[in-house]
Structures are given as C-alpha cells and as structure tokens.
Amino acid sequence: MIRTRAAETDIGIGIPLDRDVYNEKGVLLLRKGYIVQTQTQLTTLIKQGLYFLTKDTSDKSGHVAPKTDELLSFVLVDEAYAALVSLYSCTSANDLPSRILKICDFLNLAVKKDADMALGGILLQKNAKYSIIHQIHCALLCEIILKRLGHTDQERSTVIAAALTMNIGMLGLQDFLFFQHKQPSGDQRKGILNHPYRGVEILRHMGVTDQLWLDAVLQHHELLDGSGYPRGLRADDICRAARLLAIADVYGAKIFPRSYRPPLPANTAARQIFLKEREYIFDSELVDIFVKELGIYHPGCFVRLTNGEIGIITRRGGKIHLPIVHSVVGANGMPLPEPKLRVASSADFTVKELLDTQEGNFNINIYRLWQHDKRLATRET
Template identity: 30%
Template sequence: MNPHDYPAILGVGPNLRVGERLPCDVYDEEGRLLLRRGQRISSERQLRRLLHGGRVQQGARSQARVPATQGRFAHPGGPAVRRGYPVPEGFSPCERLHACAQALQRTHDRIRAGERDFLPRLRQVAERLRRFIDLDADAALGMAHLSRAYPEQVLHPLRQAIVADVVARASGFSEACRNSLIGAALSADIGMLELRAALDRQATGLSQAQRRALTEHPERSAQLLREAGLDDPDWLRAVMEHHERLDGSGYPHGVRAEAICEVSGLVMLADVYVAMVTPRAHRPARTSKEVLRKLFTEADQRYPARYAQQIVRELGIYPPGTVVGLETGEVALVTRRAGKRTQPWVYLLQRADGRRQLRAVERNLTEEGVEIRRSYRPEDIKVPIPENTAWGYSDMPPSS
C-alpha cells in the first residue's frame, strides 16, 4: 500500500503493522472510536479499516489522555471533548457505574436512617453520573442496560437518569436543566425505598396499603427533598410529576397536558422506558425495540410527543447494551449508536456455530451490509458480556 493513501491518520498510518499497539486513539469520520490507544491491531482487515477510515486528533500521538478538541474528531461521547473534559487513562465504564451505584446506595441508607443531610451526597452522585455521560454516553447507556449488580431501587434511578440526560442533551437542555433533570431522576423514588424493595421481589398484585403508598410517593419524595434543603423548583416539580400523564390518568394529582413541565415529561418517559426494559418478579423484560415502539405510538396521548420522538431518535431501536442476533447467525452486543449509519456498531459475542467468540471483534454492520434480525434480553444469553473491552477500554488498570 502507498503511504499517500493514508492522509486521514495524520502521519501515523505508514508505520502501522498487524500485531503492533496503536500509539493513539483512532476514530471514524463521525467521531466514534474505532480502536483505543494501546490496543493491538489484530488483522489485515482491521488495519485496512483504520488506514482508510481512521482519524486521530491533532497532537494525540504521544498523549496518554484525550485532549480537548474543537474539531469534529472527538471521543465517541462527543460532548465530553467539546466541554474540555479529558478521558482519563484507564477509564472504566464499569467502575464509573459501580461508583455511582455505591454512592447512591449509601445515600439511600442515610435516608432510611432518618438523616436529613443527604442532599450534598445526592448532588455528588448526580455530578459524578453527569461526568460519566459526558465522557462516553454510549458506554453509559450500555452499562445502564446491562448491569444487574445492584438492587433495582439503586439501578432504576441511575438508568433513568442516563436515558433522560442523553435525550436532554440532544433536545438542547441548558446545564441548569440537566442538573435538575438528573437530580430528579435519581431522587424521584426516595419516598418509597422500603416499598420499592418489596415490590421488586413481589410476584403478586399490590395490596390497598401498597397502592396508597405508591400513589403518595411523589409527594413524599418531594417533601424529603425540601426538608433536606432543596429549593430547585424544576427538580422538585419533576419529582412530583414523574408519574403524571398527558391524558390525566397519572398520579398523584391527575395533572394534564401543558400543565406538566418539560423536565417532568422527560423524567416520565425515561422512567417508563427503563421500567419496561427491566425484568420484574411478576413479568419478564421487554426488548428496547418493543418499548420504544409503544412509547412512540402512545405519544401525544399519554407522553409528550417531542420527547417520545427524541428518545427513539437518540437511543435507536437497538440502543447500546442491546444483545442482537445477526442475519449471519452470530450474536453481538450493540456498543455504539447508529448515528447517520443505518446500523449500529456491535461487539461480537457468539459465532454462528454457537461457540463463544474468544477474540474481541468489533463490527461495522453498515460497512459490511449485515442486518440485525432480532434482539434478545441479556438474561437469555449465556455468553459472558464484557464490561469495558466492548466499548474500547481495557480491563487492565492503567500503567503507573
């Protein structure tokens, strides 16, 4: 191959060889990660893809961190680089989600103990989670869909906060609104922590006392936040209204249509989406494709049409973290949203003969012309799903 064929990789291309480690992160034309710095080039095919479609950031060849960039070639999280947040060496989506979950669980413990000084801790969780989403939104979405390591009363608010914030950014929400949104998503159910734990294990219908507590929990959550010193009106209102519906069928007050604020409408949609894609003791989970279709068809009746359309557009029918079956008979994990492509990026999990894929293989389905035939619930797949490598990050700690 002629070195002049490789202008996109800014002088790195002619020196690349199969088996060698990349000296920098390489991205495609839309700023999505192709291969991370330090990973080995595994095949001639992968090398050709890097050489002909890869991009690097100016000055990134010797950087241990991804520098802030004003150009179009950014970290796959996109807004992270434009905000000037460097992606730390050794960044681990799995560890980031676990850190948020542990901190939220400790906050819940303080609330259960009757302490009213939990608000600073809750704000710290919100900031930590927002930083995670800014660094890599696709990895945050993927981990939110996949994680089963904590109780649902911890995972549900984290999931709905991630989904809501991804849509909020695309909808042009201000920084202040994003803060209110994430805070509301994390705290909407703090008025029913014990009930939530019981309902997650319960396969029977609700008792009258449980139904009454469920209906009252938005007001109870808002009251706990006020007692803790929260004076953010958007945050409080979203907590109060996250179970309302446009047609007046929601609770606690049957608020209708335009009376429901924008932040509330987005938390509402994220809450419904996350609840439906998560298995419960009394029912299995639905696939993301099924849930997004339902939200879209009920838009303008029960849910705000603007955000229903945006959640479908931003997540795609196969969001990161979705396990899919390909027309080739292979099973793969969706890792990156499709963007302008017709198909998302996937990480191969299982070969067509049913055997586990032992070597990491990332696939550009649009480039290969391969179609997705179905989606699976993660619990239906027995193949281990990698937590970091699927998104291009190492499972090894950073070198000292």
C-alpha cells in the same frame, strides 16, 4: 511506581477498596472507596487483570492521585450506583442535596466521555438493586436528551437530581414489588400512588429547596391526558422536566427484567412509546427527540444477527435502526476469543432479533468490549 497484580483475596465483597486499582496499561479502573458488590463482579474484574500501584522509594516525584476524568464511563456509573446506595442507606442524611449533585457530576462526566458505554454498563449490570439502578438509568437517559436540547450543566443537574430521587418515597416498596409475582395489594397501591407526595416531603426535610427538582419528582407520573397521578394534571400544568422524566421512567421500566417477566425488547419499547403513547400521554416533541437520539437498540442489548452470531449493541449507530454490534458468540454457539465488530448496514450482520439479557449467561468483559469498539469503530469486518 511498582505495579502488583491483585488477587481475589485482596478485594473484599461489600468492603470499600483501600486503594486505587488499575488495569495492566495503568488506566484507573476503580477508585479508593469503591465497593465491589458481588462475587460475579469480582471474578470478572480479576480475570480482566487488576493491579495496585505502590510508590517506589527511588521515585522522587511522588504519586499523583488520578483524577475523576481518568475513569471509564462504566466505572463512573458504578461509582454513582455505590454512592446512591450509600446515601439511601442513611435516610437521615442532612447533606443529601450536595451528595446527589456530586452523583450528578459522575453521570454528567460518564455521558460526556462515552454515553454508549455508560448505557451499556447499565443493562449489563447484574445483581444491582432495581430501585437504585433504575433511577440511575433514567438519569442517564435524561442527561443525554437534555444535552441534545442544549441545556446548561446547571439546568441538567436539577433534572438529573430529580431522576435520582424520584422514587425516594417508595424505595423499599419498589424493591419488594420487583420480586412480587402478583398484583399489588390495596395498601401497596396506596403506597405507589402516594410516593410522589412522600418523596417531596422527604426531600424538603433533607434540605432540598430547588422548586424544579421538587416539581419534577411530584409530577413524574402525571400524563398529558390527565390519567396520571397523584393529581391528575394535564398538558401545560405538567413541567417539562417531569414530562421528560415520565418518558425515561416508562421506557427504562419496560426494558428491565423483573423476577416474574423478561424485559420488553428495547425496539418494542421504543415503538410502543413512539406509536401508541406519543400523542395522548407523553410530550410528542420529547418522544420524537428521545427516539431519534437513543434509537431503537439500546447499548448493552443482546442480539442475534442474521449470520447466527450473538452480539451486544455497543453503539447506537448513525441511524436509529442500524446499531453497531460486537459479536461475542459465534454461529456455532462457542464464545469468540475477542469481540468482533459487526455493522448492521451489512446484510450478514443485520439484527435478526433481540434476546433476553438473561439468555446471555456468560461473563462479559465490559472494558474489553468497549476498548475493541473504540479501536475498530471505523472498520467493518
């Protein structure tokens, strides 16, 4: 095979790739059909180094198309995002169930390969539509917890499908509210309260017959004390899938920024759910597992360390309060030439504070960040 480096003019923004794209080591980064969404994303990828492989006429064996399981976790998440955007751009799609389950397969594999990279890629994603990226985030969170609970692939896929479609009844309204600086109007509030019913109606119309999928979408805003909506269900009347989805939904919403507010720090969001909301509105058993499994520092968060460096959480760590961090900015405020592993159990590298992700206004090479993490994960610097 002949390797040719891609130029920025070879890849169009918003246009599906006409061939697979690799890094300099021949690892598949982007599959044919993948859509680069923004100029920032394209510039970052080009700086990283992208290559096309073309068949050498002297190569008698022929080119074997790379398999999905060769993709890195953050690329699988990007593919899931692009697939969900494409699906929702055609609301009359009659193959929605099969296409949603295909996206579930992408996310299942992303978590299997590297859950922390998948989660980190979500928070480091810029310019994504909130209505889409939020549902994918919730789906990843649910997949991680359900795997921890020992659920089968099929059982998990049903819940993940519900997460990916939980707001199908208000996608346009959700994106509008994301940029709105005032409280929802009366009509908007009605749309919010009605979206679980509307979502189930749309899903049934598009061929979804799985009752657990439909129940989880209908009930994902119900709360144990009866204060939720749309039906004000209590306790055992709420299916367990919807209880888990409610936790993921609230947590994900808290740590994502809006145009009118910064994100809530991940450790604050986790503590609010664990200490204030656990007993009355959420399933306490699921909250305990959620916080224990995910920790209080979400991968992809920017943090300031006690030594003054700015880093990014790349691993949740062995204990909920001791994440693995890679510093990307030195104490002098200058970007580091390569990410530096910092383990929070060392006094110099304790997390001092979480930073607004928007404060990290510099390009992050996700591939390089997590490749360093894999090489150095057992060493402390």
